[in-house]
Amino acid sequence: MTISLNSPLDMHLHLRDQEMLKVVAPLSAEIFAGAVIMPNLVPPITTIEVLESYRDRIVESIGDSKFAPWMTLFFKSDYDREFLESAKEHIKAIKLYPAGITTNSEGGVSGIDPKSLAQTLGAMSDLGIPLLVHGESNGFVMDREKEFGAVYAQLAEAFPDLKIVMEHITTKESAKLLERYENLYATITLHHLLITLDDVAGGMLQPHLFCKPIAKRPEDREALLRLALEAHPKVMFGSDSAPHPQSAKESYGCAAGVFTAPIALQALTGLFEAHNALDHIQAFVSDNAQSIYGVKPPQKIVTLEKKPFEVPDNYGEVVPMFAADVLEWSIQSID
Numbered sequence: 111m112t113i114s115l116n117s118p119l120d121m122h123l124h125l126r127d128q129e130m131l132k133v134v135a136p137l138s139a140e141i142f143a144g145a146v147i148m149p150n151l152v153p154p155i156t157t158i159e160v161l162e163s164y165r166d167r168i169v170e171s172i173g174d175s176k177f178a179p180w181m182t183l184f185f186k187s188d189y190d191r192e193f194l195e196s197a198k199e200h201i202k203a204i205k206l207y208p209a210g211i212t213t214n215s216e217g218g219v220s221g222i223d224p225k226s227l228a229q230t231l232g233a234m235s236d237l238g239i240p241l242l243v244h245g246e247s248n249g250f251v252m253d254r255e256k257e258f259g260a261v262y263a264q265l266a267e268a269f270p271d272l273k274i275v276m277e278h279i280t281t282k283e284s285a286k287l288l289e290r291y292e293n294l295y296a297t298i299t300l301h302h303l304l305i306t307l308d309d310v311a312g313g314m315l316q317p318h319l320f321c322k323p324i325a326k327r328p329e330d331r332e333a334l335l336r337l338a339l340e341a342h343p344k345v346m347f348g349s350d351s352a353p354h355p356q357s358a359k360e361s362y363g364c365a366a367g368v369f370t371a372p373i374a375l376q377a378l379t380g381l382f383e384a385h386n387a388l389d390h391i392q393a394f395v396s397d398n399a400q401s402i403y404g405v406k407p408p409q410k411i412v413t414l415e416k417k418p419f420e421v422p423d424n425y426g427e428v429v430p431m432f433a434a435d436v437l438e439w440s441i442q443s444i445d
C-alpha cells in the first residue's frame with residue numbers, strides 16, 4: 111500500500127543556524143517542498159540584511175533539494191511602513207512572540223494590545239503580510255493559550271483584513287475561534303495531534319516531548335484531530351519541529367521543543383490511515399497552506415509505503431520524537 115503526497119509543506123519550522131542548521135535543514139528539504147522558517151534566532155531576525163544572509167545559509171545547507179524556505183521577520187511594534195514595503199518581497203509573514211514566552215523570545219512584545227501595535231499591524235494589513243502569533247499569556251501553564259483567546263479576538267476585530275495565523279494551536283477553545291473570526295487561521299503540529307500532558311509528565315518525565323505550548327487534555331487533542339482529519343480549510347500542517355541538542359533536553363532546565371521534521375510525514379500518514387482519513391492528508395499537508403498563503407511550492411512527489419520505518423536514535427546531536435521506535439509508514443521515493 112502506498113500514498114503519494116504532492117509538494118508537502120511545513121508551515122512552521124525552526125532551522126536554527128551554524129552546525130545545527132547543517133544537520134536539520136537537509137532533513138526537511140529532502141521530504142518537504144517548502145516551509146515557513148521561524149525567525150527566533152539569537153538575536154532574532156529583524157532586518158532584511160540579516161534575513162537574506164540567513165536565507166543564503168539555508169540554501170547553502172540544503173544542496174540541490176527542491177525546497178522553498180519561506181522567510182519571516184520577528185515582530186516589532188515600531189517597524190515603519192516604508193521598511194515593511196521593502197520587506198514584503200523578502201518575506202511570507204511576520205511572527206509575533208509575547209516577550210519571554212518560549213525559546214529565544216526575550217525580544218518579543220510585552221502586553222499585547224492592538225492599539226500599541228497599530229503602526230506595524232496597520233501597515234501589514236494594508237500590504238497583505240500575514241501575522242503569525244505564538245498565542246500564550248503568562249498565566250498558569252495549562253491556561254495560557256485559552257487566556258490568549260481574548261487577544262486573538264481583539265486582534266482579529268481591530269484588523270479584519272489582516273490574515274492572522276494562530277500558530278501550533280493546542281486547545282479546543284482555539285479550534286472554536288477559527289469559526290468565529292474569518293481572518294483567523296491555524297497551524298497544527300504532529301505532536302499535539304498525538305500526545306497529551308499525560309505523555310509528557312504522567313509517568314517518567316519525557317524531555318523530548320516537552321514543548322511550548324505544552325500538550326493539553328484529551329478533549330483538546332480530540333478537537334485538533336477533528337480539524338486535521340477533516341482538513342478544515344483554515345488549518346495547515348506546521349510541525350513546529352524545534353531541535354535542541356540532546357544535552358539541552360536531558361538536563362537540569364529542559365529546553366522546550368520537539369524535533370519531528372524527519373519523521374512527521376511518516377507519522378502523519380499512520381495517523382490519518384488509522385482514522386480512515388487518508389483522502390484528506392493532501393489538503394492538510396499542502397493544499398490548504400497553498401490557498402491560505404497564496405504560495406506555489408516547487409513540484410515534489412513524496413511517496414510513502416506501508417513498510418516499517420525504524421526511527422534513528424538521533425540525528426547528529428538531536429533526538430527525534432519516536433527515537434528508536436518503529437513507525438508503520440516509511441518514505442519510498444521522492445521525485
Ligand code: NCD
Pocket residue numbers: 124150212213214244320321322323350352353366367368
Ligand atoms: C520553539 C523553539 O525551540 O524555538 N520551542 C517550542 O517549544 N515550540 C519555539 C516555539 O515555537 O515556541
Ligand code: ZN
Pocket residue numbers: 122124148350352
Ligand atoms: Zn515554533
